[in-house]
Amino acid sequence: MMKHHKILIYQIFTRLFGNRSYNCVENGTLAENGCGKMSFFDDSVLRRIKKLGVTHVWYTGVIRHASKTDYSAFGIPCQHPAVVKGRAGSPYAIVDYYDIDPDLADDVDRRMEEFEALLQRSHKAGLKVIIDFVPNHVARQYKSVKKPDGVKDFGETDDVNKGFYPDNNFYYCPNESFAPYFDLKGEADDSYSEYPAKATGNDHFDNHPGINDWYETVKLNYGIDYCDAGGRSYHFAPVPDTWHKMRDILSFWAAKGVDGFRCDMASSLVKNDPDMAEMVPSEFWYWCIGKIKTDYPDIVFIGEVYNPSLYRSYLGSGFDYLYDKVGMYDCLCRVIRGESAASDITYQWQAVDDIKEHMLYFLENHDEQRLASDFLSGNAYKALPAVVVSALLYNNPFMLYAGQEFGERGMDKEGFSGLDGRTTIFDYWTVASLYNGYVNRRKLTSDEKRLEKAYSAILNIAKNEKAVSEGMFFDLMYVNPKSDIFDSHRQYAFLRKADNDVLLVVVNFSDSDVTCGVNIPRHAFDYMQMAEKSVNATDLLTGDTVMLPLKADSAVELNIPAYGARIYKFLV
Numbered sequence: 314m315m316k317h318h319k320i321l322i323y324q325i326f327t328r329l330f331g332n333r334s335y336n337c338v339e340n341g342t343l344a345e346n347g348c349g350k351m352s353f354f355d356d357s358v359l360r361r362i363k364k365l366g367v368t369h370v371w372y373t374g375v376i377r378h379a380s381k382t383d384y385s386a387f388g389i390p391c392q393h394p395a396v397v398k399g400r401a402g403s404p405y406a407i408v409d410y411y412d413i414d415p416d417l418a419d420d421v422d423r424r425m426e427e428f429e430a431l432l433q434r435s436h437k438a439g440l441k442v443i444i445d446f447v448p449n450h451v452a453r454q455y456k457s458v459k460k461p462d463g464v465k466d467f468g469e470t471d472d473v474n475k476g477f478y479p480d481n482n483f484y485y486c487p488n489e490s491f492a493p494y495f496d497l498k499g500e501a502d503d504s505y506s507e508y509p510a511k512a513t514g515n516d517h518f519d520n521h522p523g524i525n526d527w528y529e530t531v532k533l534n535y536g537i538d539y540c541d542a543g544g545r546s547y548h549f550a551p552v553p554d555t556w557h558k559m560r561d562i563l564s565f566w567a568a569k570g571v572d573g574f575r576c577d578m579a580s581s582l583v584k585n586d587p588d589m590a591e592m593v594p595s596e597f598w599y600w601c602i603g604k605i606k607t608d609y610p611d612i613v614f615i616g617e618v619y620n621p622s623l624y625r626s627y628l629g630s631g632f633d634y635l636y637d638k639v640g641m642y643d644c645l646c647r648v649i650r651g652e653s654a655a656s657d658i659t660y661q662w663q664a665v666d667d668i669k670e671h672m673l674y675f676l677e678n679h680d681e682q683r684l685a686s687d688f689l690s691g692n693a694y695k696a697l698p699a700v701v702v703s704a705l706l707y708n709n710p711f712m713l714y715a716g717q718e719f720g721e722r723g724m725d726k727e728g729f730s731g732l733d734g735r736t737t738i739f740d741y742w743t744v745a746s747l748y749n750g751y752v753n754r755r756k757l758t759s760d761e762k763r764l765e766k767a768y769s770a771i772l773n774i775a776k777n778e779k780a781v782s783e784g785m786f787f788d789l790m791y792v793n794p795k796s797d798i799f800d801s802h803r804q805y806a807f808l809r810k811a812d813n814d815v816l817l818v819v820v821n822f823s824d825s826d827v828t829c830g831v832n833i834p835r836h837a838f839d840y841m842q843m844a845e846k847s848v849n850a851t852d853l854l855t856g857d858t859v860m861l862p863l864k865a866d867s868a869v870e871l872n873i874p875a876y877g878a879r880i881y882k883f884l885v
Contacts, residue, residue: 319782320613320634320710321772322443323367324678326736327351327374327417328401330715331358332743333752340728342400343382346741348416351375351431358751359438365718365765366772370435371443371575373679374404374738375428377412377459379452379529381500387421388458395499396453396529399729399739404445405577406452406529410562412459425459432570441572443615448559449578449592450514450530453507461565467533467558473509476518477538479548482555484512484532484539489520493528516592535597549596560601567605573613576632595623595630602631615673615710621664628671634710637672640664645676645699648822649690655805655822658702659790674703677714679738683723686734693720693764694876698820700768701878702805704775705818708782711775718768719746719761767854774853774880784811787837798830798868806831810841810885817850817861817881821873830868838865843885850881 327349334347362370379392380402392408401416418424435442457466471481491497491507498504510520514530518540522528536553538546563574578592602614616632618624619639627635636642640661647653662669676684676699685693704711716736721744726732728740736744749756750765757765775781789806793799799806803823809816821827838845843863850861861869861881871879 318368319708319775320369321367321704321776322369322371322673322710322712323362323365324371324373324712324714326404326679326715326738327372328404328414329736329742329744330354330747331751332748335743335748337725337727337743339726340400341741343416343741346743348401348741350419351417351427352419353751354431354434356434356438359434359440361751363438363440365769366776367440367713368776369441369443369573371445371712372431373445375413375417375444376404376407376447377409377414378402378404379406379408379454380414380416382416384415384421387415389415389421390454390456390458392452392454393499393505394501395495395497395505398529399737401739401741403529403739405447405450407447408452408455409457409459410451411457411461411464411565429569436570442570443573443575443613444566444571445577446563446566446574447577448533448597450527450532453511453529453531455531464558464561467555470554476540477534479534479536479551480554481534482558484518484534486510486512486518486520492521493526494521494523495528535594537594547594547596549594552600556597556600559597560604563601563605564608567609567612572611573615575615575617577617595626598627598630598632606631624665624668628668632671634671634673637661637665637674641672641674641703642676642681645703646689649684649695649699651822654802655820656790656794656801658706658805659788662706662788669707670709673710673712674706675712675714676700676703677717678712679714679736682734683721683736684717685720685722686724687722688734692876693717693722695822695824697764697767697771697876698805698822698878700771701818701820701880704771705781705809705816705880706807707786708784711772713768713772716744716746716750718765719750719757720764721746770854778809778814778816778853778882779811780809780814780816780882782811784809784814784816785841787841789831789833789837792832792834792866799832800827800829803827804829804873808833808837808841810843813884815841815843815883815885816853817869817883818878819871819873820878821875824875826872826874826877828870828872830870832866832868833863835865838863841885848883848885850883853880853882854878 331349331353332347336346338345379397381394381400413424413428415421467482491510511531512518513522514527517526536548614632615634618635644661682688684696723734723736727737727742730737787808795801806819847862851858
């Protein structure tokens with residue numbers, strides 16, 4: 314039987330990672346603050362990333378997007394600053410699906426060759442590569458200069474006199490100029506002009522979006538008439554032009570050797586807005602993913618889908634994995650903050666029990682606040698029990714965000730994004746923890762080194778232990794209610810098993826060391842085919858060995874450090 318490899322993703326915001334400049338000027342330019350380059354990821358850096366325990370790297374922001382930096386000398390059109398967020402711009406405001414962000418290149422003219430070399434180095438290091446696919450919207454001034462011969466640009470053949478037309482790539486406000494509720498001049502001499510106005514990426518279908526709308530992007534048309542007088546209508550036959558264009562883009566990158574796509578806003582409740590549940594229709598994904606996987610059967614599709622009612626629909630459309638954001642992520646954040654009981658974790662995996670192997674767990678990404686920020690926990694160590702749960706609970710993927718393993722706090726006021734506990738995606742900046750971790754390790758504190766070591770231990774257990782990657786799972790919480798010997802509000806316990814190897818995992822979300830008794834029911838012994846006996850168990854985190862008396866419906870006494878865990882491995 315083929316071994317199942319657990320997917321462990323390391324998200325890298327490429328522009329920030331490896332920036333060798335330590336200048337941090339608020340709203341600083343590329344010349345002032347510097348920028349990370351693809352060349353930074355040499356064999357040594359990639360080996361270090363691999364050693365952390367990950368299997369995949371997600372190079373975020375490699376496709377060319379809107380920026381205020383002038384690359385006109387290289388044949389790259391300038392973007393009007395009024396419709397660019399931040400100096401560096403959002404990586405999700407794509408201006409050319411067939412190009413690489415010039416910020417990341419040492420030689421701008423050879424930026425695609427540099428990306429191809431990065432692919433090769435990553436593969437050589439044993440790491441598979443994921444990049445973003447942004448299907449819902451493009452930058453307001455989208456213009457491809459690198460599209461293959463014969464490819465027509467988005468909007469090139471649109472009938473701009475129609476608000477909606479099935480084969481249009483955009484939605485229009487006929488006979489109306491773009492007139493948002495903010496200044497259209499910005500830092501330029503002349504105001505930005507757009508006629509007719511296009512709908513924004515967050516489905517604002519008139520010509521005057523506000524500053525909180527996705528004003529820097531325009532919505533792509535997949536054949537859905539959102540403005541139909543009779544309500545939303547669908548026009549999928551014949552196949553809309555946008556569908557063909559997106560398939561060709563995915564094929565272009567797959568042919569270069571990309572191993573997977575993280576699909577932005579595949580379908581979502583955008584900022585909990587129930588009126589925006591369907592941003593890119595599942596029908597498109599079924600059609601498109603099927604065609605891509607015919608040619609590239611091993612390629613992975615990860616969907617950013619926040620609406621649980623749509624999970625199964627999008628998995629049925631061909632996605633391999635979906636974000637578990639409103640379920641497991643939100644729950645674990647509440648548990649970390651002491652707002653929910655640890656036992657609530659059970660309800661989250663049960664809600665998606667039939668599809669839980671397809672749910673991507675994470676505790677940080679570019680959209681979320683850093684775990685160690687003052688806005689979430691204020692202490693990176695508080696999250697370690699949640700990391701253990703996320704990485705070991707099941708055989709589904711787990712993702713961490715670069716800097717998380719060093720306790721990055723995200724408490725910088727970089728520019729556009731301001732002080733919000735997140736690491737900026739809009740600005741040129743240096744992330745202190747990554748600078749210390751990969752540029753000058755002598756600057757790492759003892760706490761940062763200890764945290765990195767803990768993350769590496771957890772991830773390598775997840776990668777190497779068969780009980781985690783393909784084993785059985787048994788939740789112990791239903792027989793361990795809150796009592797004098799077990800606090801179900803702050804402790805969580807479960808079993809994993811493959812062949813004769815068993816893992817007993819118990820985590821402690823409390824700020825105090827605890828001695829607790831973990832009851833293992835008879836049903837667990839029967840289900841996992843375990844004998845009642847004393848076993849010699851090794852804690853995979855510390856290497857310590859103990860004798861555990863295993864008896865049905867009897868408590869096993871364990872000592873667990875504050876914000877810590879025990880991962881006891883034994884044979885049965």
